[in-house]
Amino acid sequence: MRSLAIASIGAAIFATSAFATEVAPDSVTFGEGGTVATSLTGVAGDPASGRKLFANRKLGNCLACHVNSELSEQQFHGEIGPSLDGVASRYDEAKLRGILVNSKMSFEDTMMPSFYRLKNGARTMKKFDGKTILTAQQLEDVLAYLKTLK
Amino acid sequence: MKKLLSTVALGIAALTIGQAASADPSRTAKLVIDGTEISTHAKGMAGGPLDELYSGWLFRSDETRALQLDDFDNPAFVFVDDGETLFNKVDGSEGKSCSSCHEAGDFKGLRPVLPRWNEAKGKIYSMENYINDCRTERMGADKWKWSKPKMTSMVALISLQSRGLPINVATDGPVADIYEKGKELYYTRVGQLDMACSNCHEDNYGNMIRADHLSQGQINGFPTYRLKNAKLNSIHARFKGCMKNIRAKPYGQGSDEFQALELYVASRGNGLSVEAPSVRN
Numbered sequence: 136m137r138s139l140a141i142a143s144i145g146a147a148i149f150a151t152s153a154f155a156t157e158v159a160p161d162s163v164t165f166g167e168g169g170t171v172a173t174s175l176t177g178v179a180g181d182p183a184s185g186r187k188l189f190a191n192r193k194l195g196n197c198l199a200c201h202v203n204s205e206l207s208e209q210q211f212h213g214e215i216g217p218s219l220d221g222v223a224s225r226y227d228e229a230k231l232r233g234i235l236v237n238s239k240m241s242f243e244d245t246m247m248p249s250f251y252r253l254k255n256g257a258r259t260m261k262k263f264d265g266k267t268i269l270t271a272q273q274l275e276d277v278l279a280y281l282k283t284l285k
Numbered sequence: 286m287k288k289l290l291s292t293v294a295l296g297i298a299a300l301t302i303g304q305a306a307s308a309d310p311s312r313t314a315k316l317v318i319d320g321t322e323i324s325t326h327a328k329g330m331a332g333g334p335l336d337e338l339y340s341g342w343l344f345r346s347d348e349t350r351a352l353q354l355d356d357f358d359n360p361a362f363v364f365v366d367d368g369e370t371l372f373n374k375v376d377g378s379e380g381k382s383c384s385s386c387h388e389a390g391d392f393k394g395l396r397p398v399l400p401r402w403n404e405a406k407g408k409i410y411s412m413e414n415y416i417n418d419c420r421t422e423r424m425g426a427d428k429w430k431w432s433k434p435k436m437t438s439m440v441a442l443i444s445l446q447s448r449g450l451p452i453n454v455a456t457d458g459p460v461a462d463i464y465e466k467g468k469e470l471y472y473t474r475v476g477q478l479d480m481a482c483s484n485c486h487e488d489n490y491g492n493m494i495r496a497d498h499l500s501q502g503q504i505n506g507f508p509t510y511r512l513k514n515a516k517l518n519s520i521h522a523r524f525k526g527c528m529k530n531i532r533a534k535p536y537g538q539g540s541d542e543f544q545a546l547e548l549y550v551a552s553r554g555n556g557l558s559v560e561a562p563s564v565r566n
Contacts, residue, residue, distance in 0.1 A: 215493075
């Protein structure tokens with residue numbers, strides 16, 4: 136029993152330390168114009184994973200609203216927001232991260248969802264309540280992918 | 286970003302350069318059923334939220350639109366037939382059918398004015414409420430569920446009697462507060478995706494959202510046969526689907542909230558023709 140308890144305490148400590156560098160949604164610091172300068176996780180984003188998240192209807196689903204020529208193998212691209220072709224030449228990393236974390240800080244009243252924010256619309260379904268649309272690492276992955284769109 | 290429908294000229298330009306030209310709303314298509322043209326476009330009320338009103342039919346693909354041009358091709362008519370059978374079927378303790386007291390044709394003119402205030406009951410009434418009152422109070426039969434096939438089939442049969450007539454719901458008098466509540470619901474952002482009906486159906490109609498061509502979210506065509514689920518869909522079931530897509534907990538079908546929303550959305554289409562039963566994807 137005793138060793139089990141110790142093991143689980145150990146696991147708990149390990150889990151906490153894994154999270155220690157991850158910025159919680161409510162603790163994100165925004166700079167001028169809705170930018171977020173520092174990584175949410177301290178772990179470099181993976182552009183290949185970000186590319187998948189961009190198209191995934193249940194996660195980023197960015198294609199629902201944005202054209203992106205780099206994903207031309209995907210059949211349907213939405214036209215609600217601007218094309219994201221060359222977006223990395225228009226915005227720096229901090230600005231792009233800020234747009235993803237909380238789009239409303241960059242574009243007042245925008246329809247674009249805020250991907251790392253807890254305060255969303257009323258009546259959020261139980262399954263999604265208290266959760267962000269993307270995890271911190273998923274957001275960093277999408278960001279890494281966006282940075283390739285030059 | 287562009288409103289394809291805002292001007293004809295813009296629309297034609299978009300047709301030639303647009304990436305999804307096949308899904309563009311048609312400005313030339315005419316909904317002519319059995320030689321009778323049904324108008325799919327109307328002017329919005331002065332001071333209203335929409336200058337131009339467009340039926341959802343105009344936003345569907347050529348193939349989907351074609352299904353509505355002939356009642357024999359229209360898959361919704363299987364259910365209208367079911368509605369007719371139910372209309373003549375004796376049910377409940379009183380030994381009566383709808384046809385003991387009504388002829389379907391008597392309901393011409395009813396669809397365009399619903400939902401409306403029912404003075405005797407002191408509440409707003411949708412067609413489903415009237416049907417269930419007759420079943421429980423006049424036939425001694427059970428209520429039908431709001432969006433189940435028996436109800437949607439009957440609503441389709443009754444709505445069809447008004448096909449081609451302009452929607453004309455009242456928004457003042459006893460329903461004024463309900464109308465305001467519906468309007469508030471329409472513009473309130475909900476769900477994890479944090480969107481309001483207006484984000485899609487007012488700000489972005491004419492635009493593609495992934496593979497879907499956004500319409501104005503009008504309800505003149507309900508109940509609607511959807512290719513997606515091969516059945517008739519009630520107005521409230523559609524509202525529910527849209528709320529779930531933005532990860533919001535839907536209101537109940539037949540709830541005060543959805544009836545208020547039904548009234549408000551109906552009023553946004555005042556002037557459009559009743560098109561029931563329509564076909565959508």
